[in-house]
Amino acid sequence: MPTFDYRADDARGRPCKGRLEADSPRHARQLMRERGLWPRTLREVGTGDGANTQPRGGRLKAAELALLTLQLSTLVQAGLPLEEALEAVAKQSARRRVAGLLSAVRSRVMEGHALATALGQFPKAFPELFRATVAAGERSGHLGHVLEQLAAYTQARQASRQKIQMALVYPLILMLASVAIVGFLLGYVVPDVVKIFVDSGQPLPWLTRALIGVSDALRNHGLLLIGALASLVGFWRWSLRQPTLRLRWHHLVLNIPLIGEVLRAMEAARFASTLAILGKSAVPLVDALEIAAAVIGNLTIRARMVDVARSVREGGTLTRGLEQSGDIPPMMLHMIASGERAGELDRMLARAAEQQESSLAARIALVVSLFEPAMLVLMGGVVLLIVMAILLPILSLNQLVN
Known part of the structure; x- marks a missing residue:
């Protein structure tokens, strides 16, 4: 519906202006008169003005x-x-x-x-x-x-996504804090402390020499290292926009231990819940399979689900196609098979998706609960190495003095 800018006089003769939507200029003037306005000028807003172009890219x-x-x-x-x-x-x-x-x-x-x-x-x-x-x-x-x-x-999808994001917030903050603390120690604290031992002219332990080398590298080439990391991230994002490289990356991620299993579980839950809502809305199964496959983020799994839709279109069963794909957990396959035999596929798909999302949430919580102490132990180990690298020369000097 076109949008019009107008200037008019109200019932008291005072000038006013505004914007309204109408089917035509005549309809716009009629709407203005119904509001008690007497139009003076009326101009249709172009397609490039206002909010008409904003929603397209939003x-x-x-x-x-x-x-x-x-x-x-x-x-x-x-x-x-x-x-x-x-x-x-x-x-x-x-x-x-x-x-x-x-x-x-x-x-x-x-x-x-x-x-x-x-x-x-x-x-x-x-x-x-x-x-x-x-x-x-x-x-x-x-x-x-x-x-x-x-x-x-x-x-439900938004709530599930928020649960995963909230579970990953604390480990991410802990990891960033650990990197910042270790970087500060190596960049500012260690050089000033170790300088005393270097000036003494005494031979230093190998751990102290290694620490001095890491500290000098960070101070002298820190910006270069940050630039290299930024370039690496930029190359990675560019590769994700290339279809061939993106497909290889998605295939590689699925083969990473633990991460690949979590991603498969996430995509399986998304596929089942999408298929369930489409089935409840009376969308034909083959069309629903194609749409549910398009919702999957991992390109490797998406290609296999497209093959499942093709096999169902050719007369195969859904359970057989999903079993051949190898991306659906066995428990979900049993539930889908029972629903397909009983004629209650939509309901069983919804229950399978709920069960898979609950299992996924528990698995993510377990990984996060293991990640937090692992980060603390790792950070404690790095700090211990730094302290040992500083204490060993002190002990050597004490022995020399004695």
């Missing part, structure tokens, strides 16, 4: 997407027309970016497009899973119920 946070989906589902289930529900959610939004995005979606709905088609104009804000689920809800005539399920799914 992204929505998971919390924002879950909130607006829940609000929209409540209004639609209450019997409110879709365009009015979109307008109400846009007005209730506290963020102008979200409000502008919803207004742009509403404009396309007012032009006669389906909601899923309108959402498809903003792929960065509304992922493929979201759009496919909405399209299925529109086809089945239960859009409100599907939106409610979608909101619950988005909130």
